[in-house]
Amino acid sequence: MSLQEWKVRNKFxxxxxxxxxxxxxxRVWKYISNPRTVARHGFYPFIHYTLSFHKYNKAIGEKKDKKREICYSAHLDRYMYQYYAFKLNQYYNRRVNIDGLDDVAIAYRDNLHKNNIHFAKRAIDFIKANPECHVIIGDFTGFFDNLDHDYLKDTICNLLNVDRLPDDYYAVYKNITRYSCWNLEDLLQFNGLPNNPRGVQAFKQLDRAISPSDFRIHKKKLVKPHKETFGIPQGSAISAVLSNIYMLELDRKINQHVAERQGLYMRYSDDFIVIFPGSNLDEFKTDFSFITSVIKSIPRLELEPDKTQFFKYTHGVLSNCNEEILPNVQKGKNMLNYLGFSFDGKKVRLRDKTISKYYYRLYRKLKTIVKRKGVTKHGKRISCANVYEKYSIKGANESDRGNFISYVQRAEKVFAGEDAIGNIRRRHMRQIRKRLNQIEK
Structure with a gap:
């Protein structure tokens, strides 16, 4: 992506x-593109809130509460983070091209012009192309929350080919590692707004979260600094590229080993897949031992045991072999899940979790309409246009933005011939009509 393309994309x-x-x-371009003003810039605290959501575990039939800490930056700060993310990404893209890692680190890249569908297909096609192979699916524990600050700084210096960070880069690095937060709940209370979706929506419409004078008065009491020597806020405009830079050495070492075995290694943020051709289990154990030694060499990087899965593929049959690699790990399902798709050795389909999330949101919306008998509290008929636009084939074909069914259609096109992927597209309208028909009963 050129600078001009970046400026057009981030114009508003x-x-x-x-x-x-x-x-x-x-309005801010001259300011954020001047290294001297960036070096002296005073960053505002992030606004922080906890996003809670339910994950349904099909195996045990229970809902599991999951929480994600969300931090979002002030407007000028966000532009500064975005611009320096763009600059670092230019350095990063050149480095991975030189190191032969262009197809390895596949998340948050602005020059690959592909998405998770293409990457999932590449992995599954590679498995199918080998009569026999072993596969590792892995995940890292608390990835963004555990990035070591000193190691991160060293990797940025290495990328820029400098002994110490330039003042402007250091200012950005310092404020993304020694960041501070102001809780959204306190800001809602300060503005006399309820801590619920309506209150949050009303808060978003304010010109400022708090006046400059009130900010100065209350910041000492309500701003919470991040005092750990590790962790960066997930979701900031620069966090993604920093995480890729952090993993450069790991990607290089693992990819070099995998390439020597004529295998495939891809990492999408904290999710990775490694495929080794061949049926020799002892050799596969040695490969995994090497990978774990590389992971342990990177500060604060740990495999998530519950999400690490091992598979053996033999002539169209995929079998989970967790217990053969790690004795204390339970044997999992004979189903490989990667980047939103499932593969059982023969067929590819959308992952159950992906489909469940779609139906959960759709049914929640429909439940509100049905509960009100299709009528608002003011006696007006509730339009279903929004439901169809967001969740149906009608929105997929007519909306410029597209929706989940648009995504399914793209997946069907990329995975040509995998009919199971299109099941939800063929069935979803029936489910919508079935629930809306309850209004008339």
Whole structure:
């Protein structure tokens, strides 16, 4: 992506309230592109809230509560993070091209022009192309929350080919590692708004989260600094590229080993897949031992035991072999899940979790309409246009933005011939009509 393309893509600001007012890129470009002003810039605290959601575990038939800590930056700060993310990504893209890692680190890249569908297909096609192979699916524990600050700084210096960070880069690095937060709940209370979706929506419409004078008065009491020597806020404009830079040495070492075995290694953020051709189990154990030694060499990087899975593929038959590699790990299902797709050795389909998430959101929306008998509290008929636009084939074909069914259609096109992927597209309208028909009963 060229600088001009980046500027066009990020021309307009975001519509949310923060400690500064909304700005456009044109207004701040001279400021964020001047290294001297960046080096002296005072960053605002992030606004923080905890996103809670339920994950349904089909195996045990229970809902599991999951929480994600969300931090979002002030408007000027966000543009600064975005611009330095762009600059670092340019350095990163050149480095991975030189190191032969262009097809390894596949998340958050602006020059690959592909998405998770293409990457999942590449992995599954590679498995199918080998009569026999072993596969590792892995995940890292608390990935963004555990990035070591000193190691991160060293990797950025290495990427920039400098002994110490330039003042502007150091200012950005310092403020993404020694960041501070102001809880959204406190800001809602300060503005006399309820801590619920309506209150949050009303808060977003404010010009500022709090006046400059009130910010100065209350910041000492309500701003919470991040005091650990590890962890960066997940979701900031620069966090993604920093995580890729952090993993450069790991990617290089693992890929070199895998390439020597004529295998395939891909990493999408904290999810990775490694495929080794051949049926020799002892050799596969040695391969995994090497991978774990590389992971242990990177500060604060740990495999998530519950999400690490091992498979053996033999002439169209996929079998889980967890217990053969790690004695204390339970044997899992004979189903490989990667980047939203499932593969059983023969067929590819959308992952159950992906489909469940779609239906959960759809049914929640429909439940509200049915509960009100299709009528608002003011006696007006509730339009279903929004439901069809967001969740149906009608929205997929008519909306510029597309929806989940658009995604299914793209997956069907990439995975040509895998009919199971299209099941949800063929069935979803029936489910929508079935529930809306309850209004008439």
């Amino acid at each position: 600001g975001r519509n949310y309230a923060h400690f500064d007012s909304r700005v456009s890129l044109d």
